[in-house]
Amino acid sequence: MANSRAGNLKTENSFPQGRLFQITDREFSAFRDLILREAGISLSEGKRQLLCSRLAKRLRHFGFHTFSQYYDYLLTQDPKHEERLRMINCMTTNKTDFFRESHHFNFLSQHMIPQIRQRAFCGGVRKIRVWSAGCSSGEEPYSIAMTVREALGSLLGWDVKILASDIDTEMIRNGSDGIYAAERLSGVPYELKRKHFLRGKGECEGYLQVHPELRDLVVFRRINLMDEPWPIHTYFDAIFCRNVVIYFNRETQEKLFERLATYLSEEGYLFVGHSENLSWLSHLFAPLRGTIYRRRKPG
Numbered sequence: 001m002a003n004s005r006a007g008n009l010k011t012e013n014s015f016p017q018g019r020l021f022q023i024t025d026r027e028f029s030a031f032r033d034l035i036l037r038e039a040g041i042s043l044s045e046g047k048r049q050l051l052c053s054r055l056a057k058r059l060r061h062f063g064f065h066t067f068s069q070y071y072d073y074l075l076t077q078d079p080k081h082e083e084r085l086r087m088i089n090c091m092t093t094n095k096t097d098f099f100r101e102s103h104h105f106n107f108l109s110q111h112m113i114p115q116i117r118q119r120a121f122c123g124g125v126r127k128i129r130v131w132s133a134g135c136s137s138g139e140e141p142y143s144i145a146m147t148v149r150e151a152l153g154s155l156l157g158w159d160v161k162i163l164a165s166d167i168d169t170e171m172i173r174n175g176s177d178g179i180y181a182a183e184r185l186s187g188v189p190y191e192l193k194r195k196h197f198l199r200g201k202g203e204c205e206g207y208l209q210v211h212p213e214l215r216d217l218v219v220f221r222r223i224n225l226m227d228e229p230w231p232i233h234t235y236f237d238a239i240f241c242r243n244v245v246i247y248f249n250r251e252t253q254e255k256l257f258e259r260l261a262t263y264l265s266e267e268g269y270l271f272v273g274h275s276e277n278l279s280w281l282s283h284l285f286a287p288l289r290g291t292i293y294r295r296r297k298p299g
């Protein structure tokens with residue numbers, strides 16, 4: 001088992017190796033524009049220190065003394081945008097948890113899955129598609145997978161796929177590995193852990209790995225929600241886009257939700273984060289309860 005820093009937190013307001021970098025107004029503005037363009041992440045003036053601390057390790061890596069040197073490198077010496085990916089990885093906030101906002105998972109098992117089962121019973125397809133858009137290190141899509149698996153009882157005859165996507169390549173790698181420190185699963189019921197995780201032995205003691213059967217239900221892909229078009233050719237029964245758009249400005253949020261709406265099936269549900277309210281997008285989504293929405297019929 002490889003070591004994973006799943007559920008990681010990036011160092012904020014700290015300078016691990018002691019080196020302080022100053023950023024000028026011009027440099028901050030250039031990075032802000034680049035990050036907004038690339039990732040949709042909108043940094044307020046108050047995030048100046050955060051940007052400095054998050055990118056300090058990249059400057060140290062190259063031996064640069066100023067943010068301008070790093071910016072020039074990104075623009076002129078990085079034709080394949082490999083460093084740009086690393087820069088964006090540094091700027092994302094990946095806080096997540098298993099069964100975060102548990103009422104969403106209760107809704108899946110008590111309402112959505114029974115509805116899909118009922119439709120299948122009446123001649124519909126035995127197929128379930130869920131998208132975890134902004135999945136971080138995988139806790140969210142695996143929580144969805146466990147919920148669907150448990151609610152269906154048996155997967156026999158069912159075609160279930162959960163798309164787990166994030167802009168951060170490191171998170172996609174962590175999610176694909178599916179290895180978590182045991183304390184990350186402290187809130188997961190014992191029975192689910194026993195069924196869906198393998199316990200690490202020897203040097204992997206203290207880690208749990210997602211069982212291959214559950215792992216197979218989840219497809220991890222790097223997808224930048226700002227990219228057009230998305231490499232997706234299906235409609236979803238549910239889209240989880242939780243705690244992602246809090247970093248986007250209104251214009252970016254509106255465009256994103258307009259696009260997400262077109263990827264929901266007619267009966268599809270949208271789940272957003274606890275602090276996200278879509279009442280201003282009532283032409284697209286009808287509120288169902290709390291932070292669960294239903295797509296409105298177009299036209």
Ligand SMILES: C[S@@+](CC[C@H](N)C(=O)[O-])C[C@H]1O[C@@H](n2cnc3c(N)ncnc32)[C@H](O)[C@@H]1O
Pocket residue numbers: 038039040041092093094095096097100133134135136137140165166167168171223224225226241242243244247273
């Ligand atoms: C705070 S985490 C939320 C994780 C999970 N959805 C949850 O609620 O627990 C936000 C995630 O959104 C991702 N993200 C930010 N901008 C993105 C973009 N433009 N495209 C795709 N993912 C993005 C980040 O990398 C991060 O992993």
